[in-house]
Amino acid sequence: MDPIAAPFKIAKQGDFVKDLSKQKRSLGLVMQINKETKMMRVRFPKINKDTWVMWTNYGQYKVV
Secondary structure, rough: OOOOOOOOOOOOOOOOOEEEOOOOOOOOEEEEEEEOOOOEEEEOOOOOEEEEEOOOOOOEEEEE
């Protein structure tokens, strides 16, 4: 495990995540996780968009 990412909880499919990045996408639902690319598809209803987000958590999201 990456020592930088260790203190942050990693999301699972079905979890809600709060985006903490500069893009301010609000609260999203994890729809799919691709372990090969280490990305997760998150649906953000507020902006009506699905976005691929890095799955390894370096503090860019918080699992709610």
